[in-house]
Structures are given as structure tokens and as C-alpha cells.
Amino acid sequence: MSSVLQIKNVTKRFGAATAVDSLSLDVGAGEFLAIMGSSGSGKSTLLRMIAGLEQPSEGDILLNDVSTRGLAAHERDTPMVWQSLALFPFLNVLENVEFGLKMRGVAPAERRKRAMTWLERLEIERFAKRAITELSGGQRQRVALARSLVTEPPVLLLDEPLSALDAHLTMRMQSVLSGLQRELGITFVYVTHSHSEAFSMSDRVVIMSEGRIQQIGTPRDLYLRPVSRFxxxxxxxxxxxxxxxxxxxxxxxxxxxxxxxxxxxxxxxxxxxxxxxxxxxxxxxxxxxxxxxxxxxxxxxxxxxxxxxxxxxxxxxxxxxxxxxxxxxxxxxxxxxxxxxxxxxxxxxxxxxxxxxxxxxxxxx
Amino acid sequence: MSLASRGKWPRLALMLYAILAYGFLFAPIAASFVFSLNADRFPTLPLSGFSFAWYEAILSDRAVWDALLNSLRVAFLTAILSTTFGFGAAYTDYRYNFFGKGAYLALALLPPTVPVLVLGLAMLAFLSRISLSGELYSVVIAHSVLATPFAMAIIRLRLSQIDPAIEGAAWNLGASPWRAMRYVILPFARPAIISALFLTMAVSFDEYAMAWFVSGLNETVPVRVLSILQGSVSPEINAIGSIVFTISIALVVLAQVIYTRNQNSQNRRMSH
Missing domain, CATH: 2.40.50.100 (RNA polymerase II/Efflux pump adaptor protein, barrel-sandwich hybrid domain)
Structure with a gap:
């Protein structure tokens, strides 16, 4: 399994506080990796650094073996599904999904076609012309997914995307997510604090605390053979x-x-x-x-x-x-x-x- | 406790109080409007007859038309300038944290709290020193200083409702910071920007003191009104006053309606 994403000795400091502490991690192509930790463990900061929304204080992050040092967020192909979804409220469903293609200079007819394909794939094509305000939580979730996947990126970052949904919808979206991931072969890096989300979907789980990896392994490994009391x-x-x-x-x-x-x-x-x-x-x-x-x-x-x-x-x-x-x-x-x-x-x-x-x-x- | 659940008399008293308060505020304006349509030269009761004579007189006055044109020019330019500055100041507040931000905000919102007489005098002293006084654009400069805080306040309120992740989401999807501004922040703030344009236009259109100090020979409508008043007490004043009032109130109402409609659609979103 080749690495899509390599994190090499990355440290991130905010003033005197160290959010991520010389952390290294390889994520394989097509892998579903969950990063778990309590709040303040550095898991979201790590995700934001992969997306280029923060720059590492030290170390480097390689995407497909290419250093991302100095690349701004809009210069890398690492779309993210946000905890708040961050959909654009003044655009309709289709326009939201088209946004990434429009920013990449894809012609209108072509981007409409590609966006529609993704709406169909996520079974929300009938809402294409709806305003975001007219959708339910689960439907918005699907729009956010379609918007991030429309550029067919090598890696999809997910920052606690299901935390706002009720238990029933969370279960449904979990199966949608793992189905999509398997079908597309895209690498998913999934940050969560929920055990059930991490353990039910991922190939490997990373447990983070104080900016460091405490353990990394398959869900079964972690459950049966924790390395530390923590x-x-x-x-x-x-x-x-x-x-x-x-x-x-x-x-x-x-x-x-x-x-x-x-x-x-x-x-x-x-x-x-x-x-x-x-x-x-x-x-x-x-x-x-x-x-x-x-x-x-x-x-x-x-x-x-x-x-x-x-x-x-x-x-x-x-x-x-x-x-x-x-x-x-x-x-x-x-x-x-x-x-x-x-x-x-x-x-x-x-x-x-x-x-x-x-x-x-x-x-x- | 709702109004209806009180007794009958307290309710009547409250209504009377409200009517009196509004009456006190609007009676002079209403009287001016009524007398502007009265045929008699002096504002006395009973009214002598209905007439558009004073409007005809005022609208055939070349100087009034010049002043109106000046006012509209100044108001238009002021609206654009102060809304641009106001947006910049509001966006800075939304986007960045820096040392002295509190002082920055206080300074940015300060001008309307300074007496306009002081502001006007200061403007005159300063602008004439750098040879920018006595022209129509001098009024634009002075009015932009006064109106920018209003624009900033409205746009700042709107930007405070934005999902903090939304700009990052645009970058994340390949938008450069400038394109994120163009395609995400500006569309989101648009109702507030339009509202700010109307409100700052109204602020400029009404303003008298600063215009009087720095305008030189380029009279705006309020300055013209005072010149007419100094010459004679004529019912023409009632006519021109009614016109100015109507334009100003229309601008303020437009600003309010645009913002409230947007606010309602926000609430709909929240209730989902």
C-alpha cells in the first residue's frame, strides 16, 4: 500500500502552547483512517494543517510524495467536510456542489454535469434547485459530501461531520460514508471523538492526546491490546x-x-x-x-x-x-x-x- | 405580561401615552406638511384652501434645483465611499485579531458621537489647510467621515452572523482569498451592504452643519433651506422641508426593509 499522505515530524505551536508535538504518520491510498482524541488533543489542528488552513511550525506534510510546505489552502486538493458543514447559504444545492469546480475554472456546462452526477450518487438530485435552508440535516450532510467529493480528490478530510445528527441519522450516514469510501477508493481521514464512528468505519484508528499519537492500529488491536493505561x-x-x-x-x-x-x-x-x-x-x-x-x-x-x-x-x-x-x-x-x-x-x-x-x-x- | 392581560384602564393609558409621544415627535413635521399645501401665506387656522403653489414656487427656483442636484451627487458618492470604508473596517474586525483592536473599534465608531459643529469646524480647518475646502468633494469627504460608522455597524452585524468556517471552506475548495471575498463574503454581506448604501445616503442627504462649513458656494439642500429661511419666512420652506423629509425617510425605510427581510430569512433558517 503506497502512502497518499505522509506527516513527518510535524509540530504546531500557538504561542507557548504546543497543539501538535513532532507527530509522524503515514496514511495509505484508499485507507479509512480515524483520528480520535478528546478536545484539545490536537486532532483538529492536525486536520487543519493537512488542509493548509494552518502551517506547521516544524516538519512537513507530503501529499502524493510532494511537499506541501508553503502551499496555501486553495493551492492543494484536500477538501474537508466541516463539523458545521459550512455550506454557502446564499447558493442553492447545485451551486454549492459546483463551487469547487468553478474555482478550478471548469466550464459551466461541464461543471453542471459533474455536479449533477454527484447529487445523483448521493441521492439528492431532486433537491438540486433548493435553497440550503430548505433541507433537513441529513440532506445537508449529503450536500457537504458532494461538494467536497466533486473534484475527485485523493484525500477527503472529515472533521466530526456527524456530530450534529441524531443517533438514527448518524447510523445511516456511517453506512453511506463507508460505502462511498470503499466504492471510490479515496483516502478518508476522519476526526471524531465518537468511539462507535471510529470503530465501525475505519481500517485504522489513531488515538491522540497532548498533540502526540498514543497508539495506532486496527480497531480490534486497540480494543484488545491497548498499549497504555491512557x-x-x-x-x-x-x-x-x-x-x-x-x-x-x-x-x-x-x-x-x-x-x-x-x-x-x-x-x-x-x-x-x-x-x-x-x-x-x-x-x-x-x-x-x-x-x-x-x-x-x-x-x-x-x-x-x-x-x-x-x-x-x-x-x-x-x-x-x-x-x-x-x-x-x-x-x-x-x-x-x-x-x-x-x-x-x-x-x-x-x-x-x-x-x-x-x-x-x-x-x- | 402581555398588554391585553392588564386591566382596561392601564391599557388605555398606555395607548394614550404612545399617541402623545408620537404626536410630540411628528406633529411639527405633519404641520409643516399640511401648511405646505395651504394656499394662505401665513400658517394660521382655519386653513384657507388647498394649493400646490408653494411647491410650484420652490420647484421653479433654479438655486433649489442646483442644491438638490448637489445633494444627490454628494449623497451618492458618500454612500459608495462610506460603505466601502465601512465594509473594510467591519471585515477587519470579523477576520483579524490584533493588539489594540478595542481602541481600533472605538475610534472607528467615534465620529457620530462628536458634535457635528465641532466636526464641521475641524473639517473646515483641516481641509482648507490642505486646499481641499470649498468644493463639492469637500462635502463628500466630510460626510463620508460621519457616515462610515453607520455602514460599518450594519455590515459588522451581518458578518457576525456568518459561520466562522465558511471562508476557510471556500479556500478549502480552491478559492484564493480574493475569490473567497468575491464569491462568498460579499454575497453573504450583500443585504447589509445595500442597506448601508441607503442609510449612509440618508445621513448625507440630511446633514446640514458640516456641509455648511466646507461647501463654499456649492449649496446642498439643507444649506439652501437655511438660506431661504434667513431671507424670509415663506411657506416655500414647508414645501421643500416636506420633500427633503420624504426622500430621507424613504431611504431609511428602504434600508430597514432590506435588512429586516434578510433577517427574517435568517430566522427561517434557524427554525429548521
Whole structure:
């Protein structure tokens, strides 16, 4: 896979603040890349630099192997779908879509034809003569997409484009977006703070914090193997145990915690005795058990949260640690959820994932 | 609490108050208008008869026509100049952040708060020093100073309603900064620009004091009116006053209507 977009050691400073900190990233041709991070993580600044709306303080951004240094926004072909959509309210739908072609000097008849093709592709051709004010949110979204795609760019930048839509429309637009991306083979760089948007559509996800990439990988990678406590917490992991590597009386590697020893996954057997590490166990890997399980913890039920297909149960262990376990609805039928009752959860050692005990990211969350 | 939910008497009292207030404001103008159509030479009641005589007299006066032509020329040029400057100042405020922006804005909006007598005298002193006084364009210069803040205020209000991303969106789609101005910012601001043109025209058309100081022999209508008044108290004054009032109010109403219509379409957009 060749790179369409290469970001090389890019730093962006605003006065004394560093928004993006010597960041490097390669985006392949036809890739759907999601960039996630909380606000202030530098993800939007990165996108604006790719579009030329900001210039990097240091480093370079290459588009199709050509440096963009010194190129103004209008001199590069990196259209963006804006969070506010930024449609031109005084132009109708067709004129909005034609705008990019008009600025590139395409003749009127030709640009009308090409714009109409895109309106048809996005199934909004019947609104061609409508004013933007007469469209619904979803229809405006499609106009914004058509307007950006009409020049058939190598890369499309998307800055939280679905954040203004309701849940139902968001789902529909997600499938429109991933369908379009696959069909066109255009590289999408998609900035969002929504887990579901990033994970459902993208080939790779970048997690950003404090202007740096914390982790980059496939959604599955990130979910199963977060590299740091920050990433684990950012992706919603709650069951994170920290402690020291020891050997139990059977010679097995365990993690000593305030709630007793926890057996480590086989992958972590190479860890040295005495090393401080953290162990993440996803809440859907925990099961309720009445005795036998390689790893076990007991706790008092302190709360529950309905999440549709199942229920999140909140337990408090003897040491005061909170544990979240996701239980399918069918298992709840014969279980009384009296607050305060004692429950035991178990899991397989190999369902745990070890992350470095690294304090660098603690203060961020 | 709505007006209707109050008792009957407070409601009547309020209506009476409003009528009196408007009466106080408009009675002199209305009286001037009525007497301009009265055949009698002196403004006395009862009215003696209906007549266009005073309009005929004023409209056959060569000096009045010259003054009207001067006024229209000055108003037209002032409208264009002050709207251009006003747009520039408003766009600077919308687009850029810089040290001393507060002072810049205060200075830009200052002229109408200075007494016109002071402004007029200052203009006369300054313009005659650089040999720009006593001509019709001197009035244009003076009026542009006075009218620019009005244009700026209207256009600034409009630009504050723009989606901050929209100019970037135009660049992003291949528009150079100049073409983004031409194809995005100007069309967006157009209702405010047209409105500003009419309003600044009205400001110039009405203005007397500064015109009197710097116009030299080139009288504008308000200056002509005062010359007539100094000569004699004639009902012609009522006639010319009514004409000036009608033109001015028409310009202000036009400015208002254009802006309000645009405002309504904005609200429609919001309610979607």
C-alpha cells in the first residue's frame, strides 16, 4: 500500500502552547483512517494543517510524495467536510456542489454535469434547485459530501461531520460514508471523538492526546491490546489492575493486588519477577461464577446500568476497587439484583492484557 | 405580561401615552406638511384652501434645483465611499485579531458621537489647510467621515452572523482569498451592504452643519433651506422641508426593509 499522505515530524505551536508535538504518520491510498482524541488533543489542528488552513511550525506534510510546505489552502486538493458543514447559504444545492469546480475554472456546462452526477450518487438530485435552508440535516450532510467529493480528490478530510445528527441519522450516514469510501477508493481521514464512528468505519484508528499519537492500529488491536493505561481508559476499559509480578506456590506467574493474586496471561510469562505492570480485563470477558474459575474476585453489588442487550453490573471488592461486568439479559432472569448482595466474577487468565505501568499518561485522563 | 392581560384602564393609558409621544415627535413635521399645501401665506387656522403653489414656487427656483442636484451627487458618492470604508473596517474586525483592536473599534465608531459643529469646524480647518475646502468633494469627504460608522455597524452585524468556517471552506475548495471575498463574503454581506448604501445616503442627504462649513458656494439642500429661511419666512420652506423629509425617510425605510427581510430569512433558517 503506497502512502497518499505522509506527516513527518510535524509540530504546531500557538504561542507557548504546543497543539501538535513532532507527530509522524503515514496514511495509505484508499485507507479509512480515524483520528480520535478528546478536545484539545490536537486532532483538529492536525486536520487543519493537512488542509493548509494552518502551517506547521516544524516538519512537513507530503501529499502524493510532494511537499506541501508553503502551499496555501486553495493551492492543494484536500477538501474537508466541516463539523458545521459550512455550506454557502446564499447558493442553492447545485451551486454549492459546483463551487469547487468553478474555482478550478471548469466550464459551466461541464461543471453542471459533474455536479449533477454527484447529487445523483448521493441521492439528492431532486433537491438540486433548493435553497440550503430548505433541507433537513441529513440532506445537508449529503450536500457537504458532494461538494467536497466533486473534484475527485485523493484525500477527503472529515472533521466530526456527524456530530450534529441524531443517533438514527448518524447510523445511516456511517453506512453511506463507508460505502462511498470503499466504492471510490479515496483516502478518508476522519476526526471524531465518537468511539462507535471510529470503530465501525475505519481500517485504522489513531488515538491522540497532548498533540502526540498514543497508539495506532486496527480497531480490534486497540480494543484488545491497548498499549497504555491512557488508551485503555480512553476506550472505556474499567477493570485495570496494577501490581507486581510474583510467582505463586505452583510456580505460576501472578500479579499481586490488594484483592489477592491474579494469574497472568501466558503472553506475559516473560515478565521479570518484581516488575510493576498493569492488567486490563475487558468487562465483557468477565462472567458471573459460583465457584470454579482460574481467576476470581468477589464483590458487593453497588449498581447496575441497562445497556440494551445486557446490563453493566458495578461491584465493589474488599479493597474498595470498582469492577464492571457486562452480563447478557438472558443470564439475569434467575438472578436477584439486590443492592449489596455478594457476587463472584471469574475470567480466563489469557483474557487479560498487560500494559506497561506507565505514569506518563495518568494526568491526561 | 402581555398588554391585553392588564386591566382596561392601564391599557388605555398606555395607548394614550404612545399617541402623545408620537404626536410630540411628528406633529411639527405633519404641520409643516399640511401648511405646505395651504394656499394662505401665513400658517394660521382655519386653513384657507388647498394649493400646490408653494411647491410650484420652490420647484421653479433654479438655486433649489442646483442644491438638490448637489445633494444627490454628494449623497451618492458618500454612500459608495462610506460603505466601502465601512465594509473594510467591519471585515477587519470579523477576520483579524490584533493588539489594540478595542481602541481600533472605538475610534472607528467615534465620529457620530462628536458634535457635528465641532466636526464641521475641524473639517473646515483641516481641509482648507490642505486646499481641499470649498468644493463639492469637500462635502463628500466630510460626510463620508460621519457616515462610515453607520455602514460599518450594519455590515459588522451581518458578518457576525456568518459561520466562522465558511471562508476557510471556500479556500478549502480552491478559492484564493480574493475569490473567497468575491464569491462568498460579499454575497453573504450583500443585504447589509445595500442597506448601508441607503442609510449612509440618508445621513448625507440630511446633514446640514458640516456641509455648511466646507461647501463654499456649492449649496446642498439643507444649506439652501437655511438660506431661504434667513431671507424670509415663506411657506416655500414647508414645501421643500416636506420633500427633503420624504426622500430621507424613504431611504431609511428602504434600508430597514432590506435588512429586516434578510433577517427574517435568517430566522427561517434557524427554525429548521
Amino acid at each position: 488508551v485503555a481508559e480512553f476506550l472505556g476499559a474499567n477493570n485495570i489492575f496494577s501490581g507486581e509480578v510474583r510467582e505463586d506456590h505452583q510456580g505460576e506467574k501472578v500479579l499481586t493486588t490488594e484483592d489477592g493474586p491474579i494469574r497472568l496471561p501466558e503472553r506475559a510469562y516473560s515478565r521479570a519477577l518484581g516488575e510493576r505492570i498493569e492488567l486490563v480485563v475487558s468487562s465483557d470477558r468477565l462472567v458471573l461464577t459460583d465457584g470454579e474459575a482460574p481467576n476470581r474476585l468477589s464483590g458487593r453489588l453497588i449498581g447496575e446500568e441497562f445497556i440494551g442487550a445486557g446490563v453493566n453490573l458495578f461491584l465493589e471488592t474488599g479493597s474498595g476497587r470498582e469492577i464492571i461486568i457486562q452480563v447478557p439479559q438472558r443470564e439475569l432472569n434467575d438472578l436477584s439484583l439486590t443492592p449489596g448482595r455478594s457476587l463472584t466474577v471469574g475470567w480466563l487468565p489469557d483474557d487479560g492484557h498487560v500494559i506497561e505501568s506507565d505514569d506518563r499518561f495518568r494526568h491526561v485522563s
